[in-house]
Amino acid sequence: MSMKKAQRPYLLELSLIILAVIVALPIYYLLVTTLKTPEEAAASPLGLPHHWTFGNYAEAWNMMRYPRVFTNNFIITFFSLIGCTLLPCMAAYGFARSRSLIGKLLFVAVIAGLVVPFQIALIPLYKLISTLHLMNTLWAVIIVNISVTIPFNVFLFINFVKSLPLEVEESASIDGSGVIGTFFRIVLPLMQPVVASAAILNSLTFWNDFMGPLLFLQTRDKAVILQEVYRNIGQFSTNWTAFFPMMVLGVAPLLIFYIIMQKYIIKGIAAGSVKG
Amino acid sequence: MTRKREFAFLLLIVPALLFYFIFYLYPVISTFAHSFTDWSLLQRSIHFIGLDNYRQLFNDDVVLTGIKNSIVYAVIMTIVQNALAVPLAVALDKNLRSKNVLRMVFFAPAVLSPLVVGFLWSYIMSSLDYGPLNQMLSHLGLGSVNWLGEPKLALYSVILTQVWQWTGWAMVIYLANLQGISKELFEAAHIDGANGWKTFWNITLPLLVPSITINTVLSMIGGLKVFDIIFSMTSGGPGHATESIVTVLLQRAFTDSQLGYASALGVLFSLFVMVVTLLQLRLMKRWEVS
Amino acid sequence: MKKIVTVFLSLLMLSSLVLSGCGKSDDTGSNKNSEGGSQSEKKVKIRIMGYNKEETRRSYLDYLKEKLPNVDIEFQFVDLKSFENMLRTQLAAGEGPDIFETSGSGAVYANAGYVEDLTDASFTSKYNDTGLMRYQSKVYTIPLQSWFEGIWYNKDIFEKYGLTPPKTWDEWMDIHDKLRQEGIKPQAMGAKSWEPMMKQSMGMLLNEFYSKPENKDFDTAFSDGTKAVSGQWNDAVTKWTETIQKGNITKDMLGVDYDQAQDEFATGKAAMWESGPWAAEALKQKNPNLNMGMFPIPGLTAGTGWLIGGPGSAFAVNKQSKHKDVAMQIMELTATQEAQQALIKDNFGSSFLKGVEVELPSEYADSAAAFKEGHVYAPWITWPFGAIAEDYGKALQEVLTGAKKVDEALQVLDNKAEQQRKSLKGN
Numbered sequence: 007m008s009m010k011k012a013q014r015p016y017l018l019e020l021s022l023i024i025l026a027v028i029v030a031l032p033i034y035y036l037l038v039t040t041l042k043t044p045e046e047a048a049a050s051p052l053g054l055p056h057h058w059t060f061g062n063y064a065e066a067w068n069m070m071r072y073p074r075v076f077t078n079n080f081i082i083t084f085f086s087l088i089g090c091t092l093l094p095c096m097a098a099y100g101f102a103r104s105r106s107l108i109g110k111l112l113f114v115a116v117i118a119g120l121v122v123p124f125q126i127a128l129i130p131l132y133k134l135i136s137t138l139h140l141m142n143t144l145w146a147v148i149i150v151n152i153s154v155t156i157p158f159n160v161f162l163f164i165n166f167v168k169s170l171p172l173e174v175e176e177s178a179s180i181d182g183s184g185v186i187g188t189f190f191r192i193v194l195p196l197m198q199p200v201v202a203s204a205a206i207l208n209s210l211t212f213w214n215d216f217m218g219p220l221l222f223l224q225t226r227d228k229a230v231i232l233q234e235v236y237r238n239i240g241q242f243s244t245n246w247t248a249f250f251p252m253m254v255l256g257v258a259p260l261l262i263f264y265i266i267m268q269k270y271i272i273k274g275i276a277a278g279s280v281k282g
Numbered sequence: 283m284t285r286k287r288e289f290a291f292l293l294l295i296v297p298a299l300l301f302y303f304i305f306y307l308y309p310v311i312s313t314f315a316h317s318f319t320d321w322s323l324l325q326r327s328i329h330f331i332g333l334d335n336y337r338q339l340f341n342d343d344v345v346l347t348g349i350k351n352s353i354v355y356a357v358i359m360t361i362v363q364n365a366l367a368v369p370l371a372v373a374l375d376k377n378l379r380s381k382n383v384l385r386m387v388f389f390a391p392a393v394l395s396p397l398v399v400g401f402l403w404s405y406i407m408s409s410l411d412y413g414p415l416n417q418m419l420s421h422l423g424l425g426s427v428n429w430l431g432e433p434k435l436a437l438y439s440v441i442l443t444q445v446w447q448w449t450g451w452a453m454v455i456y457l458a459n460l461q462g463i464s465k466e467l468f469e470a471a472h473i474d475g476a477n478g479w480k481t482f483w484n485i486t487l488p489l490l491v492p493s494i495t496i497n498t499v500l501s502m503i504g505g506l507k508v509f510d511i512i513f514s515m516t517s518g519g520p521g522h523a524t525e526s527i528v529t530v531l532l533q534r535a536f537t538d539s540q541l542g543y544a545s546a547l548g549v550l551f552s553l554f555v556m557v558v559t560l561l562q563l564r565l566m567k568r569w570e571v572s
Numbered sequence: 573m574k575k576i577v578t579v580f581l582s583l584l585m586l587s588s589l590v591l592s593g594c595g596k597s598d599d600t601g602s603n604k605n606s607e608g609g610s611q612s613e614k615k616v617k618i619r620i621m622g623y624n625k626e627e628t629r630r631s632y633l634d635y636l637k638e639k640l641p642n643v644d645i646e647f648q649f650v651d652l653k654s655f656e657n658m659l660r661t662q663l664a665a666g667e668g669p670d671i672f673e674t675s676g677s678g679a680v681y682a683n684a685g686y687v688e689d690l691t692d693a694s695f696t697s698k699y700n701d702t703g704l705m706r707y708q709s710k711v712y713t714i715p716l717q718s719w720f721e722g723i724w725y726n727k728d729i730f731e732k733y734g735l736t737p738p739k740t741w742d743e744w745m746d747i748h749d750k751l752r753q754e755g756i757k758p759q760a761m762g763a764k765s766w767e768p769m770m771k772q773s774m775g776m777l778l779n780e781f782y783s784k785p786e787n788k789d790f791d792t793a794f795s796d797g798t799k800a801v802s803g804q805w806n807d808a809v810t811k812w813t814e815t816i817q818k819g820n821i822t823k824d825m826l827g828v829d830y831d832q833a834q835d836e837f838a839t840g841k842a843a844m845w846e847s848g849p850w851a852a853e854a855l856k857q858k859n860p861n862l863n864m865g866m867f868p869i870p871g872l873t874a875g876t877g878w879l880i881g882g883p884g885s886a887f888a889v890n891k892q893s894k895h896k897d898v899a900m901q902i903m904e905l906t907a908t909q910e911a912q913q914a915l916i917k918d919n920f921g922s923s924f925l926k927g928v929e930v931e932l933p934s935e936y937a938d939s940a941a942a943f944k945e946g947h948v949y950a951p952w953i954t955w956p957f958g959a960i961a962e963d964y965g966k967a968l969q970e971v972l973t974g975a976k977k978v979d980e981a982l983q984v985l986d987n988k989a990e991q992q993r994k995s996l997k998g999n
Contacts, residue, residue: 015376015377015378018373018376018378019378019379019380022370022373022374022378022380022384023380023384026383026384026387026388029387029388029390029391029446029450030387030390032391032402032403032406032446033390033391033394035402035405035406035414036402044835044839044858045839047412048412048835048839049412051412051413051414051417052414052417052418089301093297093298093301094298096294096295096297096298097294097295097297097298097299099291099294100291100292100293100294100295101291101295103291104288104291104292104295105288106288106292108292109288109291109292109295112295112299115307116298116299116302118552118556119302119306119307119310120503120559121503121552121555121556121559122310122548122552123507123509123527123528123531123548123551123552124306124310125509125528125531125532126310126313126314126531126535126544126545126548127306127309127310127312127313128309128657128661129309129313129541129661129664129665130308130309130312130313130665131305131309132661132662132664132665132667133665133666133667134304134305134308134309136665136666136667141667149301149305150305152301152305153301153302153304153305153306154305154306156298156301156302156306157302157306160298179287184290185287185290185291185293185294186290186293186294189294203458210392210393213395214394214395214396214397216395216397216510217510220650220654220658221658221661221662224619224646224648224669225617225619225646225648226646232395232397232398235397235398236397236651237625237626237649253398253401253402256395256398257393257394257395257398260393260394261390261393261394264386264389264390264393265386265390268382268385268386268389269382271389271454320995322995323660323663323664323680323684324680324683324684324992324995324996325683325684325995325996326684326685404829405832407827408827408828408829408832409824409825409826409827409828410824410828410832410836411841428823428824428826428827429827430764430826430827431763431764431823431824431825431826431827431828432823432826432827432973433826433970433973433975436827513653516764517653517764517765518966519764519765519766519826519966519969520763520764520826520827520966520969520970520972520973521966521967521969521970521973521975521976522966522970523973532657536656536657536660536661537656537959537962538959538960538988538991538992538995539660539680539992539995540991540995541664
């Protein structure tokens with residue numbers, strides 16, 4: 007009986023490992039192609055390279071002006087994350103506790119944003135950014151990032167806030183603490199789990215965003231990583247050996263970050279999404 | 283006192299509202315308002331034309347193709363992705379030696395940018411002999427497949443890449459949910475003599491309903507709005523075989539310069555997504571209760 | 573649910589009432605000179621947006637930099653796939669690059685008042701009239717070097733099997749057959765894009781339709797709407813589909829990208845590939861030993877054949893540019909021997925500037941006769957609504973898959989054209 011129980015997970019584990027190998031193949035292909043000559047890549051796409059060449063990376067690094075674009079990417083992601091966490095947190099709390107009709111109407115207006123294909127609204131948005139003299143600044147992308155993710159984040163946070171016990175806040179208000187004070191001192195710290203899981207999802211969106219930077223960041227010193235990758239795509243001459251390392255450099259920072267943080271990610275999402 | 287508190291709650295909403303109204307709602311509404319006009323990039327003047335744009339929509343074959351494709355894409359993605367992710371999560375919740383590595387591998391594709399995924403898979407699915415996927419198939423003695431060039435197949439090839447990319451993400455949300463379920467429940471079921479399948483059906487699945495709701499609603503909305511992967515893999519082709527609503531919308535707006543018309547499509551589409559989402563939420567709620 | 577929908581709808585209606593009034597306001601002129609003051613100290617920033625990559629403009633940009641040390645020129649490359657989206661969004665928002673690349677007369681932009689009228693500019697008269705494309709008899713774009721495409725072929729493969737560039741369509745078809753028998757893929761094509769098939773079918777049209785005197789003014793008539801392609805193009809395009817029936821163009825190619833096809837040709841896996849001079853550099857980079865030449869697309873009867881091309885890529889000046897004077901200065905500099913030679917150096921073509929002589933590199937020797945006869949043309953760039961060539965190209969993809977017949981593909985083009993003509997007239 008106990009023998010039988012011990013055996014079953016092994017079979018399961020084996021089949022999961024096979025599945026994992028299949029899932030990992032495209033990423034392996036991406037990585038291994040960067041170390042090959044174009045002829046090798048064409049002859050045996052999945053084989054190991056004969057002689058490992060890392061020179062492709064050095065060239066891609068320089069061509070992309072990597073430190074520059076990495077910094078831009080980082081700044082955009084960082085400030086967007088702060089804004090898209092703090093503002094929706096405050097709003098979600100306000101919406102969850104407000105009893106007035108106007109609060110409910112505003113909530114519907116915000117949630118309606120979830121269903122709109124936002125690409126349609128680019129022209130007025132572009133006009134707006136230009137009128138505010140934000141064109142070609144990282145702020146343009148940051149502000150748009152924050153605004154566009156507000157419906158999603160409010161949607162995510164409000165369920166969590168509603169699940170928080172009211173007693174804590176009530177005792178705080180008896181102690182003479184105002185609503186805003188209570189929010190910052192008591193509620194916000196309690197929201198940490200859901201904030202963590204939202205941050206994970208949002209940082210993916212911000213880091214990998216392409217349309218925003220392409221529209222609003224026009225000079226090369228303001229460009230983000232994907233824009234540099236993109237410069238080398240397209241109709242007029244594509245050089246594999248230079249292009250694949252660029253794609254790798256484009257995805258590497260997030261990949262490494264998520265591999266290191268893997269354990270916390272699952273915990274973070276566990277704490278955040280399930281209470282909802 | 284309560285009025286003061288109510289005011290403070292509204293005050294907390296204000297900063298988010300400012301951003302949302304100015305940089306999201308205003309651009310959207312001002313575009314939508316133009317759906318009753320002949321707004322065009324070819325013209326400086328704009329005329330009110332009533333519902334003409336809306337009428338025209340139903341005679342536009344490409345729009346209808348786009349709607350059909352977006353629905354097919356969203357429904358298949360939602361079903362396949364979640365049907366794979368739930369068992370995967372249940373399996374990886376068990377005490378396996380390699381579970382951390384396995385979780386990492388399944389999750390990894392989710393962090394790649396859609397742009398890179400699109401280009402990567404265009405190479406993988408290339409119909410030339412050196413396309414890795416076809417090379418692998420021919421090693422196995424199977425013929426080569428025209429993944430992106432066959433109009434009947436292309437959309438499903440795109441879906442395949444997206445299942446590859448997003449199943450791990452859904453899995454992580456289910457895993458998170460599972461970890462919140464007390465292990466005693468499973469032990470009790472085991473003592474009662476329930477087998478694995480019964481336990482899964484009667485205990486695990488009902489407890490997963492909250493995360494199933496989140497996952498299916500989000501992948502449905504995301505699926506209907508699909509754009510970037512199609513843009514980078516097929517550009518809507520061959521012909522119009524893989525056109526989605528949003529690719530058609532952008533084409534009508536910019537390539538054809540018909541902004542008013544594209545706005546009308548945007549309005550109808552938003553309403554459609556809203557109805558679908560509300561129906562879905564209602565359905566899930568009913569399931570949750572039962 | 574009903575409540576939410578109603579609320580959303582009424583919000584929408586309300587704001588559309590409020591906002592539609594503001595939509596029409598004309599805001600040109602208000603912020604034109606806002607940054608005038610400190611120009612002397614600060615470098616002026618000029619943005620040029622193009623769909624040809626920076627490499628293909630390198631020498632030219634270097635030349636501009638050298639001549640204009642006080643101007644900071646930012647070249648923004650945007651792939652053709654998103655070029656129209658980006659450019660039109662920016663122009664419609666009253667912003668946009670100071671100078672941008674476009675093909676043809678820039679009619680679309682001129683009609684909406686986005687671009688500067690260059691008819692009387694000092695540099696315009698320095699160009700040959702053949703290179704200046706007009707819209708309503710005005711010049712809005714200044715041609716860069718000429719653009720052309722033909723069939724690149726691998727000379728070594730041709731020599732090995734005793735083949736020479738074809739003089740007629742049938743000869744060309746025979747070449748395909750022979751190569752196939754020898755186990756070599758005759759033609760590579762990145763038909764995932766709508767362009768290559770559209771262009772090859774145009775090759776047949778140039779030979780068999782446009783070269784006839786009675787069709788000399790067809791494109792003008794088509795632009796006005798007095799003539800349609802249906803009933804006119806059918807024979808030539810139907811004849812062209814022979815290349816599909818013979819299996820020279822296959823459904824497989826619909827899954828191949830431009831650069832993958834380029835790779836097939838460069839590595840000798842395919843003997844022919846349709847493209848232009850801008851590919852020469854990349855091909856040589858991929859395979860330094862590649863011995864290649866370009867021949868024009870042949871017609872049914874022996875002749876020089878035709879190349880797809882024309883004034884092609886041109887520059888237009890944004891009317892709303894904050895530094896229009898500098899932009900015009902750049903246009904002035906472009907109309908010089910040095911600038912033209914620099915452009916040609918990175919991407920071969922002939923110049924439309926008067927007095928610029930260009931020597932034809934040996935790769936293009938097989939096309940020399942066609943050049944001499946002036947057999948270089950591209951119908952769609954003369955239409956004010958050239959972007960609809962995309963719809964025609966996509967329809968041809970459907971012809972290849974069997975979903976559409978030739979007549980239906982041409983009908984698609986006519987319908988699109990009609991709709992654009994209406995849009996241009998504004999009613």
